[in-house]
Amino acid sequence: LSQTVPSSRSELFARLHFEGRRFDDHALPLDLMGELLAYQQAVRAASRLVFLLENPHRRRVSFELFLSLGPVRGGSALPDINRLIVQEVRAGQQSLLPDDDDDDDKYGVLFARARDFISKLVHDGGESDLLRRSLGDRQHVGSASRAVVSAVSHFGQGLWEGETLGLRGPTSDGDDAKLTRDFGDAVRRLYGSDEESEQDETVAGTIRASNRDLNIYSLATPDGGRVPLEAPPLFFKQLTRSMLDDGSEVEVRGRATYRNGKLHRLLAFDVKAAVDGRFELRRAPDTVMSDQLATVGSLEDGWDDDAAKAPLGPTVSRAREVLTSLMSRHGLPCPFVYPTFDGAVRAEWPMRQVNAVLEVHADGTLKLILVQVRTGRGEQLNAANADEVADAVGRFVDEEGRA
Amino acid sequence: LTLLHRQIHPNLVRDGRSSWQAFKPSERDELQLSVSCDTKASAQVAFERHVARRNPKGQNLKSFGVLSVLRVECQQVERAVVADPVADDDSHHVIDFRGLADLEVELVAQRLHAFAEARGWSHRAA
Numbered sequence: 001l002s003q004t005v006p007s008s009r010s011e012l013f014a015r016l017h018f019e020g021r022r023f024d025d026h027a028l029p030l031d032l033m034g035e036l037l038a039y040q041q042a043v044r045a046a047s048r049l050v051f052l053l054e055n056p057h058r059r060r061v062s063f064e065l066f067l068s069l070g071p072v073r074g075g076s077a078l079p080d081i082n083r084l085i086v087q088e089v090r091a092g093q094q095s096l097l098p099d100d101d102d103d104d105d106k107y108g109v110l111f112a113r114a115r116d117f118i119s120k121l122v123h124d125g126g127e128s129d130l131l132r133r134s135l136g137d138r139q140h141v142g143s144a145s146r147a148v149v150s151a152v153s154h155f156g157q158g159l160w161e162g163e164t165l166g167l168r169g170p171t172s173d174g175d176d177a178k179l180t181r182d183f184g185d186a187v188r189r190l191y192g193s194d195e196e197s198e199q200d201e202t203v204a205g206t207i208r209a210s211n212r213d214l215n216i217y218s219l220a221t222p223d224g225g226r227v228p229l230e231a232p233p234l235f236f237k238q239l240t241r242s243m244l245d246d247g248s249e250v251e252v253r254g255r256a257t258y259r260n261g262k263l264h265r266l267l268a269f270d271v272k273a274a275v276d277g278r279f280e281l282r283r284a285p286d287t288v289m290s291d292q293l294a295t296v297g298s299l300e301d302g303w304d305d306d307a308a309k310a311p312l313g314p315t316v317s318r319a320r321e322v323l324t325s326l327m328s329r330h331g332l333p334c335p336f337v338y339p340t341f342d343g344a345v346r347a348e349w350p351m352r353q354v355n356a357v358l359e360v361h362a363d364g365t366l367k368l369i370l371v372q373v374r375t376g377r378g379e380q381l382n383a384a385n386a387d388e389v390a391d392a393v394g395r396f397v398d399e400e401g402r403a
Numbered sequence: 404l405t406l407l408h409r410q411i412h413p414n415l416v417r418d419g420r421s422s423w424q425a426f427k428p429s430e431r432d433e434l435q436l437s438v439s440c441d442t443k444a445s446a447q448v449a450f451e452r453h454v455a456r457r458n459p460k461g462q463n464l465k466s467f468g469v470l471s472v473l474r475v476e477c478q479q480v481e482r483a484v485v486a487d488p489v490a491d492d493d494s495h496h497v498i499d500f501r502g503l504a505d506l507e508v509e510l511v512a513q514r515l516h517a518f519a520e521a522r523g524w525s526h527r528a529a
Contacts, residue, residue, distance in 0.1 A: 295414075299414065304412050305412070305464040336417050338414060338424065338427070341431065346422070373517075376510060376513075378509065379508070380505065
């Protein structure tokens with residue numbers, strides 16, 4: 001029931017010393033605002049860590065650090081960083097602590113120690129035994145130390161090659177610590193981080209079938225790693241049994257997620273495997289549909305050699321959203337996707353019992369046509385949203401299932 | 404039994420199969436579907452005439468190939484077939500969809516397409 005609010009009082013807390021040709025005009029590029037934010041985050045996180053280490057019975061903190069940007073001095077870009085003195089306010093009360101009470105700034109010393117901790121961390125190139133030990137904690141101390149690592153791993157991101165950022169205390173003339181753009185990478189190498197990155201790539205490996213009934217597979221990679229192999233709905237069903245045999249050698253193209261620089265999981269778009277002596281490729285329905293939509297989206301007006309309109313970007317995006325939803329909800333196969341002459345996107349599912357067509361128009365409306373193959377009878381549904389057509393699609397899927 | 408040939412644009416074909424929109428006339432065509440009558444031009448000749456023509460940008464028209472329906476199949480779906488010779492093509496005919504509601508246009512196009520698909524490609528680009 002308490003919160004802290006900044007007051008109008010402040011004190012000089014630190015100076016950030018940017019050095020490099022970009023700063024010769026004594027100006028601070030806005031690109032570097034991220035460095036200031038990262039600094040505040042780092043000292044905030046460090047203050048929590050220091051507090052929790054010194055107060056092992058506490059699980060939470062009830063203070064907050066607020067920094068503000070002071071004037072940028074000459075000589076190079078050297079902004080003052082001020083700390084706002086906070087007041088602790090409890091619910092329903094103006095303030096328990098008057099502004100002129102010395103106790104008002106009871107966390108000032110803690111924040112100064114947090115600042116010095118960060119400066120020392122930078123000075124030591126990111127090395128800290130305290131931080132390393134704390135990261136092993138499974139409770140709130142571990143969480144606080146991970147927050148420190150996460151914050152300082154952003155240091156230097158806005159710097160260019162050859163530029164430095166110096167950290168100075170309020171009374172220092174020289175830099176207490178200095179970092180370059182490589183600092184964040186060094187921190188990530190030292191401690192790792194929970195940050196993930198994704199990229200599309202092809203990974204070769206061996207299938208390990210953990211549970212075939214539940215479609216749970218992993219991919220053993222040549223470097224000895226083993227990552228969960230994920231797939232869009234229905235894709236595993238499209239793969240041949242031999243492709244998913246335990247021990248099958250495959251090449252998987254997909255979205256690779258890396259955590260701490262290591263492959264963490266893989267979402268398959270295509271799977272290629274040697275079957276009966278020749279390579280076979282299976283592609284996920286989403287991938288096939290995406291490729292078709294990309295083709296449709298790349299068309300220009302007059303694509304039919306006449307006056308046909310090309311579907312616009314928002315129409316293609318809407319089609320992607322609606323079709324993905326229908327395929328996932330009803331387990332539909334990938335439709336044949338193509339443009340109409342008036343700038344709509346049309347998806348066609350030729351089936352045994354029912355032929356279905358869904359048109360996504362430029363104004364976002366949808367038209368669903370279902371035609372009974374045997375009788376030639378049809379019905380049409382015009383709808384404003386995907387939910388309205390989903391039920392009708394569900395019926396046709398049921399009819400196909402019964403056939 | 405006279406065949407009527409329809410040029411199928413490559414953008415309406417995937418994995419060798421065409422969409423039924425290929426047999427759906429547009430509003431721009433005033434609901435009349437252009438075909439070539441086999442008595443005047445075979446599927447191959449109709450194809451060659453088509454791709455020799457140029458669009459307003461000066462590019463040759465495209466065709467993946469030719470699908471064909473019988474005149475009698477048009478009668479089955481109650482559509483009239485009318486000769487409509489043009490300057491460079493005396494084989495030009497139209498299948499008349501006028502007077503049909505939106506859904507009926509789709510249903511007729513779908514049936515004509517089904518007839519043609521069952522027959523297979525009459526001619527394909529090399």
